[in-house]
Amino acid sequence: MAAEEDAEALAAARPLLTDLYQVTMALGYWRAGRARDHADFELSFRRCPFGGAFSLFAGLRDCVRFLRAFHLRDTDVQFLASKLPPDTDPAFFEHLRGLDCSRVTLRALPEGSLAFPGVPLLQVSGPLLVVQLLETPLLCLVGYASLVATNAARLRLIAGPEKRLLELGLRRAQGPDGGLTASTYSYLGGFDGSSNVLAGQLRGVPVAGTLAHSFITSFSGSEVPPEPMLAPAVSEGPAVNLPAHVKVWLERVCAHLGLGKQEPHPGERAAFVAYALAFPQAFQGLLDSYSVRRFQMPWLERISITVSNNVDEEELARLVQEGSEVDGIGIGTSVVTCPQQPSLGCVYKLVCVGGQPRMKLTEDPEKQTLPGKKAAFRLLDADGSPLLDLLQLAEEPSPQPGQELRVWPRGAQEPRTVRPAQVELLLGLWVHRGQLCQPLPPLAESRAFAQRSLGHLRAAHRRLQSPEQYQVALSEQLQALVGSLSPRSSP
Amino acid sequence: MAAEEDAEALAAARPLLTDLYQVTMALGYWRAGRARDHADFELSFRRCPFGGAFSLFAGLRDCVRFLRAFHLRDTDVQFLASKLPPDTDPAFFEHLRGLDCSRVTLRALPEGSLAFPGVPLLQVSGPLLVVQLLETPLLCLVGYASLVATNAARLRLIAGPEKRLLELGLRRAQGPDGGLTASTYSYLGGFDGSSNVLAGQLRGVPVAGTLAHSFITSFSGSEVPPEPMLAPAVSEGPAVNLPAHVKVWLERVCAHLGLGKQEPHPGERAAFVAYALAFPQAFQGLLDSYSVRRFQMPWLERISITVSNNVDEEELARLVQEGSEVDGIGIGTSVVTCPQQPSLGCVYKLVCVGGQPRMKLTEDPEKQTLPGKKAAFRLLDADGSPLLDLLQLAEEPSPQPGQELRVWPRGAQEPRTVRPAQVELLLGLWVHRGQLCQPLPPLAESRAFAQRSLGHLRAAHRRLQSPEQYQVALSEQLQALVGSLSPRSSP
Numbered sequence: 009m010a011a012e013e014d015a016e017a018l019a020a021a022r023p024l025l026t027d028l029y030q031v032t033m034a035l036g037y038w039r040a041g042r043a044r045d046h047a048d049f050e051l052s053f054r055r056c057p058f059g060g061a062f063s064l065f066a067g068l069r070d071c072v073r074f075l076r077a078f079h080l081r082d083t084d085v086q087f088l089a090s091k092l093p094p095d096t097d098p099a100f101f102e103h104l105r106g107l108d109c110s111r112v113t114l115r116a117l118p119e120g121s122l123a124f125p126g127v128p129l130l131q132v133s134g135p136l137l138v139v140q141l142l143e144t145p146l147l148c149l150v151g152y153a154s155l156v157a158t159n160a161a162r163l164r165l166i167a168g169p170e171k172r173l174l175e176l177g178l179r180r181a182q183g184p185d186g187g188l189t190a191s192t193y194s195y196l197g198g199f200d201g202s203s204n205v206l207a208g209q210l211r212g213v214p215v216a217g218t219l220a221h222s223f224i225t226s227f228s229g230s231e232v233p234p235e236p237m238l239a240p241a242v243s244e245g246p247a248v249n250l251p252a253h254v255k256v257w258l259e260r261v262c263a264h265l266g267l268g269k270q271e272p273h274p275g276e277r278a279a280f281v282a283y284a285l286a287f288p289q290a291f292q293g294l295l296d297s298y299s300v301r302r303f304q305m306p307w308l309e310r311i312s313i314t315v316s317n318n319v320d321e322e323e324l325a326r327l328v329q330e331g332s333e334v335d336g337i338g339i340g341t342s343v344v345t346c347p348q349q350p351s352l353g354c355v356y357k358l359v360c361v362g363g364q365p366r367m368k369l370t371e372d373p374e375k376q377t378l379p380g381k382k383a384a385f386r387l388l389d390a391d392g393s394p395l396l397d398l399l400q401l402a403e404e405p406s407p408q409p410g411q412e413l414r415v416w417p418r419g420a421q422e423p424r425t426v427r428p429a430q431v432e433l434l435l436g437l438w439v440h441r442g443q444l445c446q447p448l449p450p451l452a453e454s455r456a457f458a459q460r461s462l463g464h465l466r467a468a469h470r471r472l473q474s475p476e477q478y479q480v481a482l483s484e485q486l487q488a489l490v491g492s493l494s495p496r497s498s499p
Numbered sequence: 500m501a502a503e504e505d506a507e508a509l510a511a512a513r514p515l516l517t518d519l520y521q522v523t524m525a526l527g528y529w530r531a532g533r534a535r536d537h538a539d540f541e542l543s544f545r546r547c548p549f550g551g552a553f554s555l556f557a558g559l560r561d562c563v564r565f566l567r568a569f570h571l572r573d574t575d576v577q578f579l580a581s582k583l584p585p586d587t588d589p590a591f592f593e594h595l596r597g598l599d600c601s602r603v604t605l606r607a608l609p610e611g612s613l614a615f616p617g618v619p620l621l622q623v624s625g626p627l628l629v630v631q632l633l634e635t636p637l638l639c640l641v642g643y644a645s646l647v648a649t650n651a652a653r654l655r656l657i658a659g660p661e662k663r664l665l666e667l668g669l670r671r672a673q674g675p676d677g678g679l680t681a682s683t684y685s686y687l688g689g690f691d692g693s694s695n696v697l698a699g700q701l702r703g704v705p706v707a708g709t710l711a712h713s714f715i716t717s718f719s720g721s722e723v724p725p726e727p728m729l730a731p732a733v734s735e736g737p738a739v740n741l742p743a744h745v746k747v748w749l750e751r752v753c754a755h756l757g758l759g760k761q762e763p764h765p766g767e768r769a770a771f772v773a774y775a776l777a778f779p780q781a782f783q784g785l786l787d788s789y790s791v792r793r794f795q796m797p798w799l800e801r802i803s804i805t806v807s808n809n810v811d812e813e814e815l816a817r818l819v820q821e822g823s824e825v826d827g828i829g830i831g832t833s834v835v836t837c838p839q840q841p842s843l844g845c846v847y848k849l850v851c852v853g854g855q856p857r858m859k860l861t862e863d864p865e866k867q868t869l870p871g872k873k874a875a876f877r878l879l880d881a882d883g884s885p886l887l888d889l890l891q892l893a894e895e896p897s898p899q900p901g902q903e904l905r906v907w908p909r910g911a912q913e914p915r916t917v918r919p920a921q922v923e924l925l926l927g928l929w930v931h932r933g934q935l936c937q938p939l940p941p942l943a944e945s946r947a948f949a950q951r952s953l954g955h956l957r958a959a960h961r962r963l964q965s966p967e968q969y970q971v972a973l974s975e976q977l978q979a980l981v982g983s984l985s986p987r988s989s990p
Contacts, residue, residue, distance in 0.1 A: 025675055027667070027694035028708030032778065036714060040722060040773040047717070087700045093778060140713065147670035148678055156673075176518070179638035180842040182647075182835075184516055185676030187639055203518035209578045217520030222631060222849040223527060225857045226538070231531060282531035287523065287584060341842045344673075350836030351671040358713040366716045 023080050024087065026144040031088055034137045038100050043137035048360035048381045051130040051146055053123070054374055057158055057349045061475035062465060064161050064458055065123040066193045067153030068116050068438065069448050071130065074145055075109045075439055078138075107138055110442035115435040119449065120196055120458035122465060123154070126418060126480050127384050127397045129354070131435055136361060143356045152186070153193045155352040159343055160197025161462060162472055166324050172336040174216055175202040177344030190344035196455050199343070212451055219283055227282065229274025254280045320347070321472065367493045379493055380486065384435050387428035392464045395428060400483030407431050415481035423484070514571050515578065517635040522579055525628045529591050534628035539851035539872045542621040542637055544614070545865055548649055548840045552966035553956060555652050555949055556614040557684045558644030559607050559929065560939050562621065565636055566600045566930055569629075598629055601933035606926040610940065611687055611949035613956060614645070617909060617971050618875050618888045620845070622926055627852060634847045643677070644684045646843040650834055651688025652953060653963055657815045663827040665707055666693040668835030681835035687946050689953075690834070703942055710774055718773065720765025745771045811838070812963065858984045870984055871977065875926050878919035883955050886919060891974030898922050906972035914975070 037043050056063045080088075085104050089096070112134035123129055129150055132139050160175070167173055175194040181187030191207030201214035208215035254277055319327070320342040327337065341347070357377040358366050365380035381402040387395045398407060398415055407413050412427040437445050449457070468476040482490065528534050547554045571579075576595050580587070603625035614620055620641055623630050651666070658664055666685040672678030682698030692705035699706035745768055810818070811833040818828065832838070848868040849857050856871035872893040878886045889898060889906055898904050903918040928936050940948070959967040973981065 022675070022697055024696040024700050025669070025678065026696050027669060027711075028696050028699075028706045029694065029710050030708075031696065032708055032774075033710050033714045036710065036770075036774045036777040037717070039777040042717070042722065042773075045717075049713075084700070088696070091696075091699065091706060136717065143711075143713070144670050145675075148672060148675055151671060152673045152677070178516070178518060179635050180642060180844070181639060181677075182643045182673035182837075182841070183676035183678075183680035184513070184636075184639055185674040186643070186672075186680075187516065187674075189674035189677075203520065205515040205517050205519050205522065205579070205582075206513055208519075208582065209515050209575070215519045215582060217518050217523055219520050219524050219527065220518075220634075221859060222540070222634070222847075223524045225849050225859055226528070226533070226536075226627060226852050228855065228857075231533065279527075282533075283523075283527045286527040286530040341844075345836075345841030346673075347838070347841045350673070350838050350841055351832045353671070353832075356713075358716050361717050364719065366719075368712060368716055 023078055023141075024084055025148065026141060028091065030141050030143055031092070033140055034104070035092060035096065035100055037137045037140065038103060039097075043103060043135060045136040045362050047134065047136040047139050047358060047362075049132045049139050049143070049356055050128040050359050050378075050382070051132070051150060051354055051356045052126055052128050053151075053154075053352050053354045054125055055353070056125060057155055057346075057352055058162060058472070059348075059474075060158070060162065060472055061469045061478050062158070062462070063123045063154055063352070064157040064197055065117045065121045065129045065150075065154050066119055066157040066196050066454075067150040068119040068130075069451075070149040070153065070189075071114070071116070071146055072438060072444065072448060074149060075112060075114060075142070076442070076444065078107075078109045078142070080104050080107055103137075107141075108442065109134070109138065109142075109439070111135055112138060112142070112439065113437070113441055114439040115437050117434055118436060118454070118457065120157070120454035120461070121434070122394070122461045124397050124478050124480050126378060127399065128382065128435060129154070131381070132356075133381075147354050147356055151352045151354045153189055154354075155346050155349070156190050156344065157193040157197035157458070158352075159346045159348075160194035160199050161458065162321060163324060163339065163343060164198030164459075165462070165470065165472065166321055167328055167337065171328065173199045174336060174338045175199050175204070175340075175343050176338040177340035178202075178204045180341040181344045187344065192451065194343050196451060196458060198455065198459060199339075203338075218287075219279075223283065224276055224279045227275040227279040229278045231278055231282070251277065251281055254284065318342075365489060365493065367490070376490075376494075378482070378486065378490065380489055382486065383433070386432040386434055387426055388430040388432065388464075390429035392430065393466050394464065394469075394478070395426060396479040396481050397434065398481050398483060399486055401485050401489065404483055404485055406433070414484055416484065416487040417479050417481045423487075424481075426481075514569055514632075515575055516639065517632060519582065521632050521634055522583070524631055525595070526583060526587065526591055528628045528631065529594060530588075534594060534626060536627040536853050538625065538627040538630050538849060538853075540623045540630050540634070540847055541619040541850050541868075541873070542623070542641060542845055542847045543617055543619050544642075544645075544843050544845045545616055546844070547616060548646055548837075548843055549653060549963070550839075550965075551649070551653065551963055552960045552969050553649070553953075554614045554645060554843070555648040555688055556608045556612045556620045556641075556645050557610055557648040557687050557945075558641040559610040559621075560942075561640040561644065561680075562607070562637055563605070563929060563935065563939060565640060566603060566605060566633070567933070567935065569598075569600045569633070571595050571598055594628075598632075599933065600625070600629065600633075600930070602626055603629060603633070603930065604928070604932055605930040607929050608925055609927060609945070609948065611648070611945035611952070612925070613885070613952045615888050615969050615971050617869060618890065619873065619926060620645070622872070623847075624872075638845050638847055642843045642845045643680055645845075646837050646840070647681050647835065648684040648688035648949070649843075650837045650839075651685035651690050652949065653812060654815060654830065654834060655689030655950075656953070656961065656963065657812055658819055658828065662819065664690045665827060665829045666690050666695070666831075666834050667829040668831035669693075669695045671832040672835045678835065683942065685834050687942060687949060689946065689950060690830075694829075709778075710770075714774065715767055715770045718766040718770040720769045722769055722773070742768065742772055745775065809833075856980060856984065858981070867981075867985075869973070869977065869981065871980055873977065874924070877923040877925055878917055879921040879923065879955075881920035883921065884957050885955065885960075885969070886917060887970035887972050888925065889972050889974060891977050892980065895974055895976055897924070905975060907975065907978040908970050908972045914978075915972070917972075 085101050089101055115131040117123060117129055130146060132142060163173060175191055177190055178187040181190050187204055188207055191202035191204035191213055192211045195202060195213045201216045203217045205215055207213040319339045357368060359379055360366060360381045367379035368377040382399050383402050385398045385407055387398055389395055409428055409431050412425050414423045414425050416423050469478045576592050580592055606622040608614060608620055621637060623633060654664060666682055668681055669678040672681050678695055679698055682693035682695035682704055683702045686693060686704045692707045694708045696706055698704040810830045848859060850870055851857060851872045858870035859868040869890060873890050874893050876889045876898055878889055880886055900919055900922050903916050905914045905916050907914050960969045
């Protein structure tokens, strides 16, 4: 695995995966003597995707890997120098050469968490220049991962817990890493596996697949398999006459698919016999109608691939409501490309610099940022279901279970009171001054966490169409700070 | 650049970026003694994207790189062994260890070509097992690159040749490589550049950018720049009093944006002074109203980024029709995620094996494949505009300029005659038995080729809404072969 990991690490560490303006701003900060000012940025989204009331957060492992590997090589600095004015002070490039994330601290929701608008997914603190440079890569790594995980979670909610959902979209993904990201995070969001072998190799995603149509068309029937008698599985009786079994099985499949009595093409028979010779155990499984539910049927996989362009939320709901006998469903384009909404639209905003809270002033209240370094809590009911997420200033005391507190729901004109039965601290410390503080959980664990979290969410919020919005509220102190920094409050 | 190229080559060479069923089929072919059968596959799409009548072909350079680097390492083979039945013959894995593309031949359209439904973008020939394994990576590499290039070409047609179009979508891309692919191929499709620095470094895409809102919010006004007097550019007169100039300039920008007389926040003034100190030449340019057209104005870039979530084809058309003074337009989400249609839906079909033509039999005529190894020609009018694309069997003589020939338009019941003034051979030989046969043109050259090709396309086909479909026709021999292999022709 070492070579693979090296390639991945190299790919992850591409520090120029950023917008040029991050670099020109870096020069601006440096020239103003502010490169090392301590800055706090928050990454969040403004609206849940797909018309829903929840999102899953994903991509933390990629962000951590990026931060820890972040370093500008000589070739990178030379390239940047070629894009900046020729009279730029060489000392700036010396500064860039010495950059890394050894003074950067990252707090984040756990991977697979429920996430809501305005609640930070990531908090990134460190020298202004370097945390500014991280903006684009972090947005890129979190946005799509969270979007596809949320998309997968919605499809899982529609399918119910039993149906086997496979992601088959690598060929439709937006670039190779788009495919790898999609396979990884659709699994995190609730799929059972993927056809993408690389996602299995690099991320441990369960992989699945049998055969495609080209295998069938490659046989004309004249290719007599060298040994059409299938040896028995260990201690499982006599040899099997494959061609005869394939004939019976193809008839069954045709009947199952409602195709009536069709005479399979001789090439089809030969192809299945050849496949059975390669996978005798799996094929014997196919002959057993119970096992049809445990193994993918080659013919059905053909169907699912054909259908995969069209299996969207609506079609999946139809398949499920029909109580279809098919319990494995392959989804390609509509899980990986998220056609309902192809981008989560995250933002990365400066909330504090040199200890002073900052706020983006704008007339659009949705785009107004929340100033100051914050703590975030999820207030829960006695049954463990979330009541609301509370944002407050980092220095305020934590809310206590059983104690009533007054909070300002975002966008509301009036405060409300709430008495949580339980309180969860949302943002954990993952990287402190460049050092990993706790191990990242395995992907399968984050997947289970996501499913448990979704299970606790009230049905009204979990509903996919016209859900009730989940409340995010500010503490009184934070609300007061917003007021004091808003333009209308100035004289 | 060596280290970068290594990282890229490693990333490109990930041979397990494929669907598991390619591997199970490989075992099936091998077990049937057919691994080395000579096979011909064609990669094409069925319908032009976005409701248009043309597509651009892109991704060839990535395919060539993938083929040339293709090789399964020991760790890859071990991983595959862990996913196949434990009793799989070890000789199969030995076969996999020895695989490469040294017997694979690739023909393709030139990068940036106009492409139409059913006309092969790629023809891949070689041993059945290996060319089957290439299916998923080639579909992944061609599909999105072509889609985003076509999307960019449409936006360029709307914008006209003069407007400066910048791709700003890295943060909204579907994974890091999604961003790199989007930046590269939106440039190929007709954009002027990208904000993505890595696309500049690795692909030579022009990069651009100035500053974002966080730079402004990071200043409160108390940060007095150390030297507010700007030294003159070489031989350009006296020193400039920056704060005074910034004040004037901000007023002009506000007026230009129709914001009326606003008093800029002291932090805004300080931010622009700091920026001007870092980029004195560019800023002096900004002070000159002519140069506003040559350099991006920081304030306008803020606007374009804000707007970038919303600049789609319709909004761009509106901006252009208004004759807006803005001549640089940044587009993010809608160019990189292709929300109108997020996948091109390419297919990779076996057309010939062991010299025998093969055809996928299906009741859906659109999904029927065209059998046999083919040649493709573009028949042109005297003015160089394409009349139709002709597919014929590889062994047929080429159509000749000035000679009338009878062809069967796809889907038509009757043949038609056509007399081309010029004939172009469409599919060039790029890789012959693993060896690159001709250098790949630089990206900028492919970009210019795409623009020239689009310029020759008749307006009726180039039109973005309700265009006239461009004809793809079969030779009489190919038409006869299709007929002989179709189910209805069998007794």
